[in-house]
Amino acid sequence: MSETTPASGAADAATEPFRYGAALAAEIESRWQDLWEKEGTFDAPNPVGPLADPSAGEVSAKPHSFIMDMFPYPSGAGLHVGHPLGYIATDVYARYQRMTGHNVLHTLGYDAFGLPAEQHAVKTGQHPRITTEAAIANMRRQLRRLGLGHDSRRSIATIDPEYYRWTQWIFLQIFDSWYDTEAQKARPIAELVAQFADGTRPTPDGRTWEALSATEREAVLSEYRLAYSKEVPVNWCPGLGTVLANEEVTADGRSERDNFPVFKSKLRQWMMRITAYSDRLISDLDQLDWPEAIKLQQRNWIGRSEGARVDFAVPGDQAITVFTTRPDTLFGATYMVLAPEHALVDAIVPAAWPAGTHDDWTGGAATPAEAVAAYRAEAAAKSDVERQVDAKVKTGVFTGAYATNPVSGEPVPVFIADYVLMGYGTGAIMAVPAHDHRDFAFARAFALPMRCVVQPTDGRGDDPHTWDDAFDTYDSVIVNSAHDGLSLNGLGVVEAKAAATAWLAERGIGEGTVNYRLRDWLFSRQRYWGEPFPIVYDEDGVMHALPESMLPVEVPVVDDYSPHTYDPYDATSEPKTPLSRNEAWVNVELDLGDGVRTYRRETNTMPNWAGSCWYELRYVDPVNSEKVVDPANEAYWMGPTEGKPAGGVDLYVGGAEHAVLHLLYARFWHKVLHDLGHVSSVEPFHKLFNQGMITADVYRDDRGFPVPAAEVEERDGAWFWQGEPVTREAGKMGKSLKNAIAPDAIADQYGADTLRLYEMSMGPLDVSRPWDDRAVVGSFRFLQRLWRNIVSESTGELVVTDETPDEATLRALHKAIDGIRADLAGLRFNTAVAKAIELNNFLVKRGSTPRPVAEQIVLLIAPLAPHIAEELWRRLGHEDSLAFADYPVADPAYVVDETVTCVVQIKGKVKARLEVAPSISDAELEALALAEPAVVAAIGDAQVRKVIARAPKLVNIVTG
RNA sequence: GCCCCGAUAGCCCAAUUGGCAUGAGGCAAUGGUCUCAAACACCAUACAGUGUGGGUUCGAAUCCCACUCGGGGCACCA
Incomplete structure (x- = not known):
């Protein structure tokens, strides 16, 4: 770790003043960065509007390439070398695209609202x-140093009022629309109002629209609006002082941020009706070029289940409707379970226990009503965490009521139990203990009857009472399922489902239906640092959306912006919005058409996801003051094309952690805007690529606390910090693990081009890999050798020669061109770098570099190491930046070798090698191989049974 | 518990998708050149047979089955 001498070799400065060292790299890099900035090299012209460039010709005719990185939070801590991995990758790709004739849109904005910024x-x-x-200014400085070719005119921040004006505008679009399930799209709410007004659509209670009060109308509409405010069960996190979306709560009932407990609470909050789009959010995934793993996560999160609704009759002329995915097992339904908070519970509970009620079913209560009340209290007191822990032990209580199984006609007892969730399906299930693991466990605990209706295929027999667990395969046939004109016996599961569903539908006691796991998106937060809602309430409490002319509703400047947080375990606490403290802002006089009146502002703010739900659109048209995005610009950059059926950004690179949060929300907003006619694309991001993480060694002392990695010494295969032994492990790079390495430090030592090259060569972009400080020098040496092949280290003069490149050199060059092109296009930057190094090493060995080869290798490396490439290009006599130079194209004649080595195997073992023409036929090759003396000798007396010839590379002779 | 993804030299990784791992590239190691010495640089050398066990095939890092280890997602969703 002793870094006494800079890598440039200061001592050599006198004899080798033009050596490519840290000082020269720094000089070259800052000079080119200044030039790019001054000339606006990376400014991409739009077809129309303020960013159109008349001198750029007909932009619409040029192929476009819209390349994006996931929005960063501007962290106060600054960047470490892990952060820019994706930014470098997209920059390399963008530069490559630019050199292959594309109009490239690449920029980077800042997601600057939200909890992290506020907590900081x-x-x-x-x-x-x-x-x-x-923090943004610092990040811009750090990123500029890496030579990223961004269009700075398009670098927006979500906290700019001119940006969030449009975030609020989109909110109003969503608020002012409803989902027409027949048309399968969002439509303006005015069209729904018109239907109510002219009677084509009846109001819920049958009165005319005219007869409803403003409050009543709003209540009706809020059942339709895609953004609505409603009292709903929410995730309340006292430790953060805000409510959270389902997506922000972990499986064990804690906040994803800071790991605080989360409690269920019923509160009035803003919701987004994302569930209306469940089906389209699943089916449109097929049109996207995304990693399968991410598509799978989204499909699982949305959780589409096909099944049926079935009515079970209960006394009092009522019915309990259940949702089941297995209507084929209806004959096996031996009891029912309702969620404890199910509305029908009170209606079906009888005054006394039926005669002969099992003692275990009553929970020790004297009457069913008491048992239900006691169980409800118990269930309500449980936090989500406790429920998780207790999940294996089934609890519940008998309601005292019996329902009738609609196919067998048998009475089945009705229970309440917390393993049935009110929020999914109908909040009630038919229990088929023989064929469902959860029902099996419950039936065992309460000694409930079981009936086998799916023939076991594993030899366990057909008496469920002897089984260890339920039998739930789809790959079998139905048995014991015939009564009253319906027989499912002998049918496969799939056919039986259809038959049962049809039978139910005929009798009006059921129908096929689809259920989703996805819930509506909780959209309000009790925060200061977020977009205010463009909503006010009048004296009667009636909600009014502000007109577009009153946007943006700016975040007020206040002294106290801290959130109201509580003891993290105080479940009884209630959220308070920081904005509500500011009476002067909350109470406002406005003229919304009825003259000047006093209104109260909405004091919740939007979640941090809001700003990132649509930023790709603003990148396209960042300074448009008339529209969220001009349709011509949107169509050019994002519109559907042949290879991009749903449209969207051409390449989107970012971490896999946003699989269901940002990516789902952004798709939803985009689809609403599409339905309302604001954008032509159906999806925001066509190709998604998840980059891996850069990990780094983490060293911990004997208490397990991380110690500063930079201060650890290695001795004899062990590690020590301040003389004490420490342990080593791989971990995420960051401040908390004390192992962060700043890109500035690497740039100081070697230059930004070395850092770029190293990050690209560490491995495939999509896998995580450990940072190795020592290995960086390898990329530096490559650039030094490249420089030396073209420029004299002692005089600075060109050393390229005027020779005509020989055939071997041309073959090396064109193979490299061919390979590197394919690698860059396929985002395989690690192998692209290897091929460039290989070509350069060839030139080193060759002893001199012919000028045409020098020019080509400079262009080849330009996307990866743009500063040194620009510098060499200039020294080679070119006046213009190479940013728009044509990328080298391989001559096919030199890509294939004149002769290839053919391997001759005998029973798969290599016995001889032949030099043959690439065009040789199988038959010729076979004859050649069998004539080869080494092969003849190896075959000896053995019989040749078969010869497999794969011209031109392989012959395999099978003897025996 | 269920579902994905991965495992190649001391380390990071290639291998044109079933056809030469005398491994593409890099780091570290060893020897040498340069140097008063060192660092930088340069030259050269060695190092594994693809996590384990089975199978398919003329031929397996690549396909199939089982297992081990590592990473990720979901977790009473009926």
Whole structure:
């Protein structure tokens, strides 16, 4: 770790002043960065609007390439070398695209609202805008140093009022629309109002629209609006002082951020009706070029289940409707379970236990009503965490009521139990203990009857009472299922489902239906640092959307912006919005058409996801003050094309952690905007690529606390910090593990081109790999050798020669061109770098570099190491930047070798090698191989049974 | 518990998708050149047979089955 001498070799400066060292790299890099900035090299012209460039010709005719990185939070801590991995990759790809004739849109904005920025501000005692803007400035400085070719005119930040004006505008579009299930799309709410007004659509209670009060109308409409405010069960996190979306709560009932407990609470909150789009969000995945793993995660999160609704009659002329995915097992339904909070429970509970009620079923209560009340209290007191822990033990209580199995006509007892969730399906199930693991466990605990209706195929017999668990395969046939004109016996599961569903539908006691796991998106937060809602309430409490002319509703400047947080375990606490403290802002006089009146503002703010739900659209048209995005610009950059059926950004690179949060929300917003006619694309992101993480060694002391990795010494295969032994493991790079390495430090030591090259050569972009400080020098040496092949280290003069390249050199060159092109296009940057190194090593060995070869290798490396490439290009006599130079194209004549080595195997073992023409036929090759003396000798007396010839590379002789 | 993904030299990784691992590339190691010495640089050398066990095939890192280890997702969703 002793870095006494800079890598440039200061001592050599006198004799080798033009050596490619850290000092020269720094000089070259800052000079080119200044030039790119001054000339606006990476400014991409739009077809129309303020960013159109008349001198750029007919933009629409040029092929486009819209390349994006996932929006970063501007962290106060600055970047470490893991952060820019994806940014470098997209920059390399963008530069390659530019050199292959594309009009490239590449920029980077900042997702600057939200909890991280606010928490940082609270910690430092400075207003979030000040800390956030400082963090953005620092990040811009760090990123500029890496030579990223961004169009800075398009670098928006979500906290800019001119940006969030449109975030609020989109909210209003969503608020002012409803989902027409027949047309399968969102439509303006005005069209729904018109239907109510002219009577084509009846109001819920049958009165005319005219007869409803404003409040009543709003209540009707809020059942349709895609953004609505409603009292709903929400995830309340006292430790953070805000409510959270389902997607922000972990499986064990804690907040994804800071791991605080989350409690269920019923509160009035803003919701987004994302569930209306469940089906389209699943089916449109097929049109996208995304990693299968991410598509799978989205499909699982949305959780589409096909099944049936079935009515079970209960006394009092009522019915309990259940949802089941297995209507084929209806004959096996031996009891029912309702969620404890199910509305029908009170209606079916009888005054006394039926005669002969099992003692275990009553929970020790004297009457069913008491048992139900006691169980409900018990269930309500449980937090999600406790429920998780207790999940294996089934609890519940008998309601005292019996329902009738609609196919067998048998009475079945009705229970309440917390293993049935109110929020899914109908909040009630038919229990088929023989063929469902959860029902099996419950039936065992309560000694309930079981009936086998799916023939076991594993030899366990057909008496469920002797089984260890339920038998739930789809790959069998139905048995014991015939009564009253319906027989499923002998049918396969799939046919039986259809038959049972049809039978139910005929009798009006059921129908086929689809259920989704996805819930509506909880869209409000009790935060200061977020977009205010463009909503006010009048004196009667009636909600009004602000007109477009009143946007943006700016975040008010206040002294106290900290959230109301509570003891993380205080489930009884209630959220309070920071904005509500500011009476002067909350109460506002406006003229919304009825003259000037006093209104109260909505004081919740939007979640941090809001700004990132649509930023790709604003990148396209960042300074448009008339429209969210001009249709011509949107159509050019994002519109559907042949290879991009749903449209969207051409390449989107980011971490896999956003699989169901940002990517689902953004798709939803985009689809609403599409339905309302604002964008031509159906999906926001066509090709998605998840980059891996850069990990780094983490060293921990004997208490398990991380120690500063930079100060650890290695001795004899063990590690020590301040003389004490420490352990080593791989971990995420970051401040908390004390192993962060700043890109600035690497750039100081070697230059940004080396850092770029190293990050690209570490491995495939999509896998995580450990940072190795020592290995960086390998990329540096490559650039030094490249430089030396073209420029004299002592004089700075060109050393390229005027020779005509020989055939071997041309073959090496064109093979490299061919390979590197394919690798860059396929985002395989690690192998592209290897091939460039290989070609350069060839030139080193060759002893001199012919000028045409020098020019080609400079162009080849330009996307990866743009500064040194620009510098060499200039020294080779070119006046213009190579950013738009044509990328080398391989001559096919030199890509294939004149002769290839053919391997001759005997029974799969290599026995001889032949030099043959690539065009040789199988037959010729076979004859040649069998004539080869080494082969003849190896075959000896053995019989040749078969010869497999795969011209031109292989012959395999099978003897025996 | 269920579902994905992965495992190649001391380390990071290639291998044109079933056809030469005398491994593409890099790091580290060893020897040498340069140097008063070192660092930088340069030259050269060695190092594994593809996590384990079985199978398919003329031929397997690649396909199939089982297992081990590592990473990720879901987790009473009926």
